[in-house]
Every structure is written in C-alpha cells, then in structure tokens.
Amino acid sequence: MFIQTEATPNPATLKFLPGRDVSPDAPIEIRSDIEATRSPLAQRLFDIDGVSGVFFGSDFVAVTKNTGEWPHLKPAILGAIMEHFLSGEPLIAEGNGARFDDEEEFFDDADIDTVETIKDLIETRVRPAVAGDGGDITFRGYRDGVVFLAMKGACSGCPSSTATLRHGIENLLRHFLPDVQEVRAV
Structure with missing residues (x-):
C-alpha cells in the first residue's frame, strides 16, 4: 500500500492520501482522544504523541499536530494509516454511527x-x-x-x-x- 502526503496551507496539518475511500458519505472531524474512541483509525492516530486532531475527508486523512516535527511524526502516522486499512476495520466502530457534528443550523x-x-x-x-x-x-x-x-x-x-x-x-x-x-x- 502506497500513501501519498501533501502539505496544506496550515503548517500544523498534513494531508495523507491512501489511494482509497476514507469517509465518502460525509467528512468527520475528531478533535480529542475521547472522540477518537469512536474510530479505530482515529484511536491509532491519537496514540501517536503530538497528534491533536484528525479529519477524515472522502479520500484523505488530514492530521494536525500540536508538538513535534513532521519528519519525526510522519512515519508513525503512515504506519497507523496503513495498519488500519490492511486490518479491514471500519472507519467508525460498530454502534458508533451517530454524527460527530451535531450542531444545529x-x-x-x-x-x-x-x-x-x-x-x-x-x-x-x-x-x-x-x-x-x-x-x-x-x-x-x-x-x-x-x-x-x-x-x-x-x-x-x-x-x-x-x-x-x-x-x-x-x-x-x-x-x-x-x-x-x-x-x-x-
């Protein structure tokens, strides 16, 4: 599995493209390790020291850091993403299909x-x-x-x-x- 990375305009966020659908139905933003318990991939990413946010787009994962440098964090993040997709686990854990973003218009x-x-x-x-x-x-x-x-x-x-x-x-x-x-x- 080959995962591409792209810089974003935000220097604290890096975009990872696994070459497959990530969250095709709706984007999901996870801002804490407590919210991450709803997603096996988010849990893996929040287990990496320095990760402070995860965003699942239709075909990408954007990871935000609060500490550390990308050259040190990137290999661990790539490994976590690859491990998740190779495991066959769902993006959202069973029974956690509720929306992450419940704010009303x-x-x-x-x-x-x-x-x-x-x-x-x-x-x-x-x-x-x-x-x-x-x-x-x-x-x-x-x-x-x-x-x-x-x-x-x-x-x-x-x-x-x-x-x-x-x-x-x-x-x-x-x-x-x-x-x-x-x-x-x-």
Missing part, C-alpha cells in the same frame, strides 16, 4: 431562499477547493446579513483561514447575494 424562516443559495454556493464552489487543502467548511447559520461557517480539518486554525473567509468566500457570496454583509467562522 440557525436562520430565520424568511431567509430560506438566501440560505439555500448560500448552501449551494458553499457546496459547489467552496467545499471542493477547501477539500483539496485538507479541510472542510460547512454552513452553520445566517442572521442579519452575516453568514456563519464552521471550518474543519486543515482549515481550523490555519493562518490563511481569515483571508479565505474574507477575500474568497465573502466576496463570492456577496457577488451572488448582495444581502450578505460578512462571513464569520464559528
């Missing part, structure tokens, strides 16, 4: 058309580009012209995430929806 019912357009733009134009960088962005809410988005994976804590929100996503949404005044991360 919020918006006024009168704004449903605007919200649907925002969601469509995020889904078709933003998420594919962000996934290429090892992350994900999801809609959380809309109120008084402000769009609230959740940043995950490599996007969470990325030094360039503010620029992505302000100059990329905000400008895109304003172009199609003049009522949008601002985009904020939650």
Whole structure:
C-alpha cells in the first residue's frame, strides 16, 4: 500500500492520501482522544504523541499536530494509516454511527431562499477547493446579513483561514447575494 502526503496551507496539518475511500458519505472531524474512541483509525492516530486532531475527508486523512516535527511524526502516522486499512476495520466502530457534528443550523424562516443559495454556493464552489487543502467548511447559520461557517480539518486554525473567509468566500457570496454583509467562522 502506497500513501501519498501533501502539505496544506496550515503548517500544523498534513494531508495523507491512501489511494482509497476514507469517509465518502460525509467528512468527520475528531478533535480529542475521547472522540477518537469512536474510530479505530482515529484511536491509532491519537496514540501517536503530538497528534491533536484528525479529519477524515472522502479520500484523505488530514492530521494536525500540536508538538513535534513532521519528519519525526510522519512515519508513525503512515504506519497507523496503513495498519488500519490492511486490518479491514471500519472507519467508525460498530454502534458508533451517530454524527460527530451535531450542531444545529440557525436562520430565520424568511431567509430560506438566501440560505439555500448560500448552501449551494458553499457546496459547489467552496467545499471542493477547501477539500483539496485538507479541510472542510460547512454552513452553520445566517442572521442579519452575516453568514456563519464552521471550518474543519486543515482549515481550523490555519493562518490563511481569515483571508479565505474574507477575500474568497465573502466576496463570492456577496457577488451572488448582495444581502450578505460578512462571513464569520464559528
């Protein structure tokens, strides 16, 4: 099994591509060793000293570190990912199929058309580009012209995430929806 790696805009996050589906139905972000108990692969990764976050995309695993250097962490992470896929274990342990991200969306019912357009733009134009960088962005809410988005994976804590929100996503949404005044991360 050959696993490729790619740098992300976030220097604390590295993207691992195992050449197979990882989480094709929905991205999953795991931020603690307690959450990791729901996933055999996440447990293996959190057992590595220095790993502070794991994000499962459709065909990649993004790993975030809080200590250590990539040249020292990368071999252990590659080994954990390879061991998981060769074992045949599921990504999510049996009986743990519940969503990892249970935050509810919020918006006024009168704004449903605007919200649907925002969601469509995020889904078709933003998420594919962000996934290429090892992350994900999801809609959380809309109120008084402000769009609230959740940043995950490599996007969470990325030094360039503010620029992505302000100059990329905000400008895109304003172009199609003049009522949008601002985009904020939650």
